Amino acid sequence: MLVAAISIAEAGAVRNNAGCGVGSMIFGDKDGLLFQLLATTTNGICGNQTFGMTSGTLGCAPMKGIVSNEKINLYVADNMDNLAKDIAKGNGEYLETLALLMNVPESEKQQFFTKLQSNFNKIYTSSDVTSTEVVKNIEVVLQNS
Amino acid sequence: MLSYIRHSKTFFIVPFFIFLIHSLLILHYQHVLAQQNQPYEITIDIQDSTQVTKELFDPINIDQLISKAHTKNLSNTSQWWALLHYKKNLFGIKSLVDDPKFFLASDGKFNPKSELEATIRYLYSYNEKENPINRFMARYEWLKKELQTTSPYEKYCTKYQEIISFKDTIKVNLVFPTGYINSPASMFGHTLLTVQSQYNPGLLSSAINYAANTNETFGPLFAFRGIFGFYKGYFSIMPYYMKVQEYGDLESRDIWEYTLNLNQDEVRFMLFHIWELDNVYSDYYFFDENCSFNLLYLMEVTRPDSHLADNFFFWVIPIDTMRKVINAEFVERTAFRPSRTTTINHMVSQLNTDQINVVKSIANQNNDSLTNLINSSFTEKQKIQILDCASEFIQYRYSNKEYTQKEYQDLFINVLKIRSSFTQTLTYTIPNPPRPETGHYSSHVRLQAGIFDEKPYTEVVYRPSYHDLCDDPSGFISGSQIIFGETAIRYYYDNQNLLLQRLELINIESLSPINPLIKPLSWKVITGFDRMPLENNNQTLVYQLNTGSGYTIEIFKWLQIYGMIEFSGLLNNNFKHNIEAGPGLSAGIVLQPFQHIRIRSYIVDTYYLYGDAFNFITIKAIFQYNFNQRFSTRFEVSSWYNEQWDNQLSGALIFYFW
Numbered sequence: 001m002l003v004a005a006i007s008i009a010e011a012g013a014v015r016n017n018a019g020c021g022v023g024s025m026i027f028g029d030k031d032g033l034l035f036q037l038l039a040t041t042t043n044g045i046c047g048n049q050t051f052g053m054t055s056g057t058l059g060c061a062p063m064k065g066i067v068s069n070e071k072i073n074l075y076v077a078d079n080m081d082n083l084a085k086d087i088a089k090g091n092g093e094y095l096e097t098l099a100l101l102m103n104v105p106e107s108e109k110q111q112f113f114t115k116l117q118s119n120f121n122k123i124y125t126s127s128d129v130t131s132t133e134v135v136k137n138i139e140v141v142l143q144n145s
Numbered sequence: 146m147l148s149y150i151r152h153s154k155t156f157f158i159v160p161f162f163i164f165l166i167h168s169l170l171i172l173h174y175q176h177v178l179a180q181q182n183q184p185y186e187i188t189i190d191i192q193d194s195t196q197v198t199k200e201l202f203d204p205i206n207i208d209q210l211i212s213k214a215h216t217k218n219l220s221n222t223s224q225w226w227a228l229l230h231y232k233k234n235l236f237g238i239k240s241l242v243d244d245p246k247f248f249l250a251s252d253g254k255f256n257p258k259s260e261l262e263a264t265i266r267y268l269y270s271y272n273e274k275e276n277p278i279n280r281f282m283a284r285y286e287w288l289k290k291e292l293q294t295t296s297p298y299e300k301y302c303t304k305y306q307e308i309i310s311f312k313d314t315i316k317v318n319l320v321f322p323t324g325y326i327n328s329p330a331s332m333f334g335h336t337l338l339t340v341q342s343q344y345n346p347g348l349l350s351s352a353i354n355y356a357a358n359t360n361e362t363f364g365p366l367f368a369f370r371g372i373f374g375f376y377k378g379y380f381s382i383m384p385y386y387m388k389v390q391e392y393g394d395l396e397s398r399d400i401w402e403y404t405l406n407l408n409q410d411e412v413r414f415m416l417f418h419i420w421e422l423d424n425v426y427s428d429y430y431f432f433d434e435n436c437s438f439n440l441l442y443l444m445e446v447t448r449p450d451s452h453l454a455d456n457f458f459f460w461v462i463p464i465d466t467m468r469k470v471i472n473a474e475f476v477e478r479t480a481f482r483p484s485r486t487t488t489i490n491h492m493v494s495q496l497n498t499d500q501i502n503v504v505k506s507i508a509n510q511n512n513d514s515l516t517n518l519i520n521s522s523f524t525e526k527q528k529i530q531i532l533d534c535a536s537e538f539i540q541y542r543y544s545n546k547e548y549t550q551k552e553y554q555d556l557f558i559n560v561l562k563i564r565s566s567f568t569q570t571l572t573y574t575i576p577n578p579p580r581p582e583t584g585h586y587s588s589h590v591r592l593q594a595g596i597f598d599e600k601p602y603t604e605v606v607y608r609p610s611y612h613d614l615c616d617d618p619s620g621f622i623s624g625s626q627i628i629f630g631e632t633a634i635r636y637y638y639d640n641q642n643l644l645l646q647r648l649e650l651i652n653i654e655s656l657s658p659i660n661p662l663i664k665p666l667s668w669k670v671i672t673g674f675d676r677m678p679l680e681n682n683n684q685t686l687v688y689q690l691n692t693g694s695g696y697t698i699e700i701f702k703w704l705q706i707y708g709m710i711e712f713s714g715l716l717n718n719n720f721k722h723n724i725e726a727g728p729g730l731s732a733g734i735v736l737q738p739f740q741h742i743r744i745r746s747y748i749v750d751t752y753y754l755y756g757d758a759f760n761f762i763t764i765k766a767i768f769q770y771n772f773n774q775r776f777s778t779r780f781e782v783s784s785w786y787n788e789q790w791d792n793q794l795s796g797a798l799i800f801y802f803w
Contacts, residue, residue, distance in 0.1 A: 051557055052554055075349070078387065081540060084558070085537075087561075089564060089565075091570045091572065124558055126558075
């Protein structure tokens with residue numbers, strides 16, 4: 001299930017670690033306009049996002065070893081708080097967006113939302129849970145279906 | 146930006162700023178977010194160009210192409226002018242782009258014709274260094290059609306091919322985060338574009354933002370440089386959810402999203418042009434060549450006859466550019482994204498007092514509050530409402546730095562854990578306020594006739610911007626008054642005197658009502674020249690500064706009352722020490738009993754302790770009937786007390802324009 005909507009692995013691989021901050025996000029990075037315009041991303045991901053980090057991944061060091069679900073990692077890291085809120089509520093735009101990133105078919109969406117909501121405690125295991133752990137936990141929860 | 150500007154209202158009193166008042170007009174706060182690194186070097190795409198051989202260019206006759214272009218008078222078309230951002234001014238033609246690498250001809254910035262020739266040469270002749278199309282895609286796309294000639298480079302330009310071959314529908318939105326009155330930098334709102342496809346809709350779309358490139362954190366210097374174009378403006382791109390967090394969550398600004406009705410050819414052309422402007426700077430002017438203005442070009446190139454970027458003088462207010470785009474029929478759909486504060490206010494309005502008390506108790510980290518809630522007699526729906534409101538409120542308080550990160554994390558996850566145990570979903574439908582473009586126009590002229598102490602007069606008032614508490618509030622931040630540069634000239638009939646009655650440099654009041662959860666401070670800063678009846682039957686021109694802060698209470702949706710503690714200062718060389726200063730109190734009422742009628746009345750009592758020491762009272766009542774976006778009429782009664790009463794009665798017609 002955890003397959004990004006479009007493969008961006010190769011694009012991720014060629015992006016140089018040009019440093020962080022919005023500066024390096026200004027188109028300067030010439031690895032594909034479409035990649036940037038139509039497949040939202042920032043220039044690196046980091047797995048150490050916790051609740052209450054408002055800086056987002058913009059200030060983070062690019063992570064080595066791009067995984068296929070980079071987009072999901074990135075999205076969860078950047079939207080930790082709002083996503084957790086939607087998962088707890090069982091609906092909302094941030095949850096819809098996660099379903100989209102994870103390629104959840106329209107017909108299975110409600111089930112997906114319910115599953116995440118009822119497993120909230122397994123996904124958000126502690127108050128300082130990191131976004132990488134959250135993604136892993138979601139994966140586990142979904143596999144055990 | 147500048148924590149200085151954002152967090153400090155006192156910066157208004159810095160005299161330097163008073164001098165530089167206009168800087169506030171369009172000053173935007175995201176400059177700090179702009180790039181910090183040096184712009185990239187142009188990368189040379191060897192791989193692309195090595196596949197192109199000289200022989201491929203044999204069939205192309207450059208001189209013929211150029212003469213064809215001149216025959217068709219291409220250098221004078223609105224499309225070419227839009228692509229190069231040319232503008233005509235008193236001194237001739239000039240492109241507003243300042244980066245030399247945007248031009249191929251040495252005089253390209255001033256000469257559309259020589260730039261066109263150089264462009265044709267560049268795109269259609271052999272060049273072993275780089276693929277020219279990679280640099281000027283939009284110019285190429287247009288010239289290809291006009292000259293009916295394909296460049297051999299086209300096949301080898303991967304970026305170009307990428308965009309051409311992208312099959313999914315791409316939509317572009319013009320996004321307008323409304324004003325943020327607590328930051329002078331963003332009082333007038335901001336505009337940006339988002340680009341989306343089915344792969345990245347909504348939150349995942351890409352936000353294209355134009356901002357000045359600066360790390361300057363010292364307010365006055367920042368303002369000075371911003372006004373006089375010392376900063377370079379660049380386009381940047383980031384996930385839209387970052388912008389939603391910044392504007393909607395942290396700054397509590399509602400966001401309007403206008404989906405443009407561009408067809409796919411137009412969208413592609415816009416993308417080509419954005420690509421051309423990659424790393425290309427224009428000098429940034431807060432006043433006019435600002436974010437909103439530069440976005441207009443991205444839209445104008447798709448439909449050059451719309452002339453979106455024409456007819457702006459002196460300053461560009463974001464809502465004016467929005468209106469222009471809307472009037473040019475670029476918009477097909479509008480959506481509203483409420484801010485966190487708007488969401489909380491809506492949620493609070495649905496709760497009863499007991500529920501609100503529980504929300505407060507949870508947010509105050511009372512240990513038992515969550516357990517008590519579970520065991521309480523509230524219905525499941527009521528419990529859900531409490532928890533949903535609490536989680537938003539906790540986020541709100543955290544962004545106001547009322548918790549440490551640890552406190553916040555513990556509280557937030559505890560609330561969400563309990564929330565997740567209720568499977569009932571609840572959707573909150575927040576009513577859309579009137580759309581911003583439906584509000585009255587940004588400038589106004591007011592023709593006023595009145596009597597001051599039995600002396601009849603006529604007054605002409607010009608307000609460059611923007612809105613006061615008696616104007617129709619639809620489309621504006623509610624409870625806001627933002628006036629810059631209001632000038633009043635008065636003529637008295639009896640002694641035939643023509644006088645400067647008032648020059649209000651800044652007049653800002655924020656009356657946002659408190660509710661049981663959110664208690665924003667109401668405040669005001671007014672400074673400028675004004676005539677005050679300090680002597681018998683005579684008004685003296687003084688320079689005044691009047692500040693205040695307090696709270697506003699909303700009795701009904703249509704009735705607010707407020708009270709403030711004030712501090713005022715007056716300058717005039719007739720005063721004992723040239724200066725009068727002291728504290729004061731004020732109270733007022735703002736009401737809108739019917740849709741078109743706004744009434745405001747207030748009293749200010751100031752004790753000037755320093756200087757000649759006197760008590761000065763102002764009482765005012767204003768009645769305004771707002772006909773529409775263009776017209777309103779206003780009646781005003783004023784009384785001033787300084788050992789004796791002076792009175793004034795006036796009626797005015799207001800014409801809004803721009």
